Amino acid sequence: MFADKIINWYSEFGRQLPWRDTDNPYYIWLSEIILQQTRIEQGRSYYEHFVKQYPTVQDLANATEEQVLKSWQGLGYYSRARNLHAAARHIVYDLQGRFPDTYESILALKGVGRYTAAAIASFAFGLPYPVIDGNVYRLIARLYQVYTPIGTNKAYREFEQRLMHLIDKERPGQFNQALMDFGSMYCKPTGCDCTNCIFSQDCLAYRNGVVDMLPVRPSAVKVKERYFYYFDIRWSSPNPIIVVQQRGQGDIWQGLYELPLCETDRPVESSELMDWMRETVRNWMGEEPQRMELGPCLTHQLTHRTIKAQFVQVFFNDRPIKMPKKMQPIEWSEMKYLPISRLIDRYLSEL
Ligand code: SF4
Numbered sequence: 007m008f009a010d011k012i013i014n015w016y017s018e019f020g021r022q023l024p025w026r027d028t029d030n031p032y033y034i035w036l037s038e039i040i041l042q043q044t045r046i047e048q049g050r051s052y053y054e055h056f057v058k059q060y061p062t063v064q065d066l067a068n069a070t071e072e073q074v075l076k077s078w079q080g081l082g083y084y085s086r087a088r089n090l091h092a093a094a095r096h097i098v099y100d101l102q103g104r105f106p107d108t109y110e111s112i113l114a115l116k117g118v119g120r121y122t123a124a125a126i127a128s129f130a131f132g133l134p135y136p137v138i139d140g141n142v143y144r145l146i147a148r149l150y151q152v153y154t155p156i157g158t159n160k161a162y163r164e165f166e167q168r169l170m171h172l173i174d175k176e177r178p179g180q181f182n183q184a185l186m187d188f189g190s191m192y193c194k195p196t197g198c199d200c201t202n203c204i205f206s207q208d209c210l211a212y213r214n215g216v217v218d219m220l221p222v223r224p225s226a227v228k229v230k231e232r233y234f235y236y237f238d239i240r241w242s243s244p245n246p247i248i249v250v251q252q253r254g255q256g257d258i259w260q261g262l263y264e265l266p267l268c269e270t271d272r273p274v275e276s277s278e279l280m281d282w283m284r285e286t287v288r289n290w291m292g293e294e295p296q297r298m299e300l301g302p303c304l305t306h307q308l309t310h311r312t313i314k315a316q317f318v319q320v321f322f323n324d325r326p327i328k329m330p331k332k333m334q335p336i337e338w339s340e341m342k343y344l345p346i347s348r349l350i351d352r353y354l355s356e357l
Pocket residue numbers: 145148149192193194198199200201203204205206209211212217
């Protein structure tokens with residue numbers, strides 16, 4: 007039987023991971039949110055840090071959003087951290103600290119999609135819901151030679167139906183872990199050893215010589231460019247001061263701190279760049295800075311966006327005579343306590 011075969015393989019070769027030693031739904035939920043769009047090696051240290059810093063869902067709910075964002079710093083996709091925090095508060099204040107224990111009620115948590123709900127339901131509560139990630143798509147598409155482009159609702163329903171027939175109803179958690187590990191460790195995107203695979207007799211893609219054509223990917227999403235001009239504004243009073251501002255809602259990096267920014271539709275001509283930046287600073291601060299120096303130009307890749315970020319350092323002798331309301335001067339030494347994007351972190355590390 008398929009389920010027995012893959013679970014036996016998993017018992018011998020499956021990965022040892024810290025969140026697999028527990029059936030505590032809070033820890034499993036933490037690990038699943040951290041691992042969305044994050045490699046296991048990177049996610050592991052964040053998971054251990056979160057479990058240590060917020061050992062219970064109450065601890066997470068009692069933290070401020072800024073503290074949670076700071077703990078998340080470097081992982082990217084910060085909406086995951088905000089949703090995690092909001093859901094922890096919902097569990098503690100609306101559900102009296104009791105973690106939801108049905109697929110539907112887990113799915114209703116902020117930031118939890120079908121994949122994560124199925125993972126928590128099966129790993130923590132032994133409920134028979136199949137998890138479908140990229141590794142599972144690849145394995146099932148090859149085993150059954152499915153040409154439906156993956157990543158669509160239609161594909162999800164189709165693969166879910168197949169898996170509902172295959173899942174081990176007594177051991178759904180192990181079955182799901184086994185499928186994901188087999189897909190990632192054995193049935194790899196390229197170069198898998200099909201001749202020695204435990205499914206070589208059954209796998210339609212292998213029998214028909216189409217392994218490399220599956221799964222079928224959806225057509226690529228066009229990546230857009232955005233142009234960010236960051237102003238690193240400083241003076242001493244008597245300690246070194248830097249100006250920061252918090253990002254608003256409805257865009258990337260919501261709630262994180264960054265340097266004052268101008269975004270443009272297209273790159274500013276290099277011959278005009280310094281004049282334009284000087285003019286911008288004069289409008290903001292009401293006076294000319296003592297000195298300006300062009301800093302690095304960094305490229306930052308997001309899933310559907312490429313950010314081209316030009317930095318400029320702006321030096322004043324004293325606090326300027328005015329400043330837009332959303333900008334805040336802080337002591338340079340406080341910067342390390344603020345949640346910031348990976349792009350700003352890269353810039354500060356390069357200084
Ligand atoms: S035979 Fe090859 S393609 Fe088929 S499941 Fe095994 S490793 Fe994957």
